[in-house]
Amino acid sequence: MQPAARQNAIYWALLAAAFAVALTASWTSFGAQIDNDAYDTMFRLYQPPPWQPQSILLAIDDRSLNAYGGVPGLRKPLAEALELIDAAAPKAVAVDIILADRTDPKIDARLEQALHATANLVLACQLLPDDSGWEDPLPIFRAQAAELGHVHAEPDELDSVGRSIPLEKAAGHDRRWALSLAAYRLSRGGAQIIESPRDLNVGGVVIPSTFAGGRLMRIRYAPPSVKIPRVSMKDLLDHPGLASWFKGKVVFAGVTSQIAAKDWLFTPYSAGRPMVGVEIHANAFETIAQGLFIRDAPPWTVLAFSLLLVVALGVTYSRLRPLAANGLGAAILVTAHVTPYWFFTHRIFFSFATPVSAAWLSLITAGSYQFLIVRRRLRLSEADRDRYRQTIHFVTHEMRTPLTAIQGSSEMMSRYALPEQKRKQIADLINAESKRLGRMIEMFLNVERLSAGQMELKKETFSARELLAACVQRALPLAERKQIRILTAALAEDLVLAGDRELMEYAFYNLLTNAIKYSPPRTQVTLAAVRKHDHSYISVEDQGIGMDQKEVKKIFQKFYRTKRAEQSGEVGTGIGLSIVEQIITQHSGTIEVMSRPGQGSRFTIVLPASVPAAVVKQS
Numbered sequence: 104m105q106p107a108a109r110q111n112a113i114y115w116a117l118l119a120a121a122f123a124v125a126l127t128a129s130w131t132s133f134g135a136q137i138d139n140d141a142y143d144t145m146f147r148l149y150q151p152p153p154w155q156p157q158s159i160l161l162a163i164d165d166r167s168l169n170a171y172g173g174v175p176g177l178r179k180p181l182a183e184a185l186e187l188i189d190a191a192a193p194k195a196v197a198v199d200i201i202l203a204d205r206t207d208p209k210i211d212a213r214l215e216q217a218l219h220a221t222a223n224l225v226l227a228c229q230l231l232p233d234d235s236g237w238e239d240p241l242p243i244f245r246a247q248a249a250e251l252g253h254v255h256a257e258p259d260e261l262d263s264v265g266r267s268i269p270l271e272k273a274a275g276h277d278r279r280w281a282l283s284l285a286a287y288r289l290s291r292g293g294a295q296i297i298e299s300p301r302d303l304n305v306g307g308v309v310i311p312s313t314f315a316g317g318r319l320m321r322i323r324y325a326p327p328s329v330k331i332p333r334v335s336m337k338d339l340l341d342h343p344g345l346a347s348w349f350k351g352k353v354v355f356a357g358v359t360s361q362i363a364a365k366d367w368l369f370t371p372y373s374a375g376r377p378m379v380g381v382e383i384h385a386n387a388f389e390t391i392a393q394g395l396f397i398r399d400a401p402p403w404t405v406l407a408f409s410l411l412l413v414v415a416l417g418v419t420y421s422r423l424r425p426l427a428a429n430g431l432g433a434a435i436l437v438t439a440h441v442t443p444y445w446f447f448t449h450r451i452f453f454s455f456a457t458p459v460s461a462a463w464l465s466l467i468t469a470g471s472y473q474f475l476i477v478r479r480r481l482r483l484s485e486a487d488r489d490r491y492r493q494t495i496h497f498v499t500h501e502m503r504t505p506l507t508a509i510q511g512s513s514e515m516m517s518r519y520a521l522p523e524q525k526r527k528q529i530a531d532l533i534n535a536e537s538k539r540l541g542r543m544i545e546m547f548l549n550v551e552r553l554s555a556g557q558m559e560l561k562k563e564t565f566s567a568r569e570l571l572a573a574c575v576q577r578a579l580p581l582a583e584r585k586q587i588r589i590l591t592a593a594l595a596e597d598l599v600l601a602g603d604r605e606l607m608e609y610a611f612y613n614l615l616t617n618a619i620k621y622s623p624p625r626t627q628v629t630l631a632a633v634r635k636h637d638h639s640y641i642s643v644e645d646q647g648i649g650m651d652q653k654e655v656k657k658i659f660q661k662f663y664r665t666k667r668a669e670q671s672g673e674v675g676t677g678i679g680l681s682i683v684e685q686i687i688t689q690h691s692g693t694i695e696v697m698s699r700p701g702q703g704s705r706f707t708i709v710l711p712a713s714v715p716a717a718v719v720k721q722s
């Protein structure tokens with residue numbers, strides 16, 4: 104795989120991991136609690152338009168309890184209050200007091216009478232502690248009720264905040280609707296409740312609450328701008344004229360004293376102040392009556408949106424420049440935070456923890472990965488520049504030698520009258536040095552042209568053996584200086600290569616001189632050229648300083664030299680092998696390097712045999 108492709112694969116794998124971590128985290132209780140907090144915050148931030156409440160509370164508050172002797176003394180004043188309310192013709196009356204036990208028969212009969220006179224009456228019931236059955240009102244009271252409604256809430260497992268109520272509860276097959284739903288149904292002329300797995304339909308109002316989810320309904324608690332009216336029971340009995348407040352309303356009667364009521368809960372609005380059960384029922388009723396249902400977004404949409412954020416961030420950081428990427432990244436992050444709120448204003452609860460954690464984690468991952476890559480590139484290009492500077496320094500230094508020779512010689516020729524033989528000698532020297540200079544310039548130009556892909560390759564066929572013999576010839580003085588033997592026994596007679604002869608010679612000559620340069624005296628360099636199947640293998644093997652694997656990976660980079668090579672005292676530019684590699688690549692070949700520090704190296708050039716073996720033998 105190309106380094107860029109590998110980098111890209113690692114980048115996306117890291118982002119995928121970030122996404123997986125974000126998903127897992129958002130499924131933990133920590134993620135669930137973040138969602139809860141986000142829900143409550145959005146609940147407080149987004150206020151639905153105010154509405155006219157259709158319910159009213161008959162509040163059995165501390166004053167009422169004090170006046171009538173606490174909860175045990177309630178039945179008589181309750182009967183009186185209900186009679187007053189009946190006269191005002193409310194739409195329905197829900198009594199959130201479990202009338203399960205007997206008290207004074209006379210008082211019970213009085214209450215029975217009052218209940219009997221109450222139209223659309225819902226009485227409260229609750230599951231027995233072990234869920235084995237229902238704790239119902241006494242039969243005499245029950246007989247007066249149009250319906251029984253359960254009074255259970257469903258506080259959140261994590262923080263005990265009451266955000267939803269179950270619209271139905273069952274003990275075995277004995278099922279009851281919630282008090283609020285029962286009151287709503289009766290207030291709408293006893294509309295049928297039509298059930299489907301996804302919702303309940305009450306007289307055309309569709310309440311989203313899945314059967315699988317326990318028929319939970321999120322309560323849209325009335326915002327501060329909407330006050331559900333309440334009349335204290337004591338006030339009503341002291342001032343019967345207050346009964347007119349109840350006209351056309353759905354009445355929720357219950358204990359509102361925080362001390363006496365045991366069924367209070369915290370709500371998204373409460374800020375430390377709990378809400379009593381009867382008020383929660385009235386709020387649930389208002390939710391249904393106003394149709395202010397809050398649905399849950401399907402999990403797959405949350406997943407798809409979060410994935411989209413990860414991909415968007417990934418593309419942003421891999422394609423854009425850092426400044427633009429950070430700008431767009433911040434915008435995507437804001438989108439992740441704002442989207443759940445946008446949904447909330449459309450009464451859909453869209454998870455906050457999943458997209459936000461996915462966005463944050465991928466932003467951090469993508470940002471830091473790209474930052475590291477940029478830093479690395481910067482480091483590499485700085486190192487390149489350094490080497491380039493060194494090379495220019497070296498090249499100018501190298502060029503100075505032939506130039507000085509040319510200058511000196513030509514000056515001598517013009518200043519002095521030299522004998523003909525001397526003049527010829529000096530002219531030859533000038534010629535040789537200028538040619539050397541020309542070759543050097545040519546080589547550096549070739550590097551540039553080769554890497555820019557501007558160099559045209561000639562298409563010739565030539566004998567590998569002859570080519571290598573020419574290289575050996577040129578390298579011989581170098582080798583002799585170090586008493587290095589060049590073995591050529593393994594050169595196949597008939598191996599023909601195809602391509603640009605001049606460039607190929609440059610490549611092999613380079614490998615050969617490297618082998619000599621980077622070997623100690625009195626060692627040997629072995630050349631081999633063979634044809635196997637459809638490929639030609641030409642190798643140069645030495646017994647020199649060698650390299651470790653890390654170094655081998657870098658030697659084809661421009662200007663790279665190993666430490667060992669620099670310490671060897673051999674001059675070099677680190678440019679030769681990069682040209683060799685380009686030449687061989689242009690010929691559709693590859694270079695294999697085997698090397699061990701201190702033991703030697705073998706460079707093998709593998710070329711496709713473009714000339715069929717049969718033709719080679721005949722020619």
Ligand code: ADP
Nearest residue numbers: 617618621658664665668675676677678679680
């Ligand atoms: P130069 O020889 O001018 O430094 P090259 O591009 O030809 O540049 O080679 C790059 C580097 O590869 C060398 O500096 C040396 O460190 C290493 N190298 C090349 N050939 C050999 C070899 N035969 N043995 C050990 N090291 C080698």
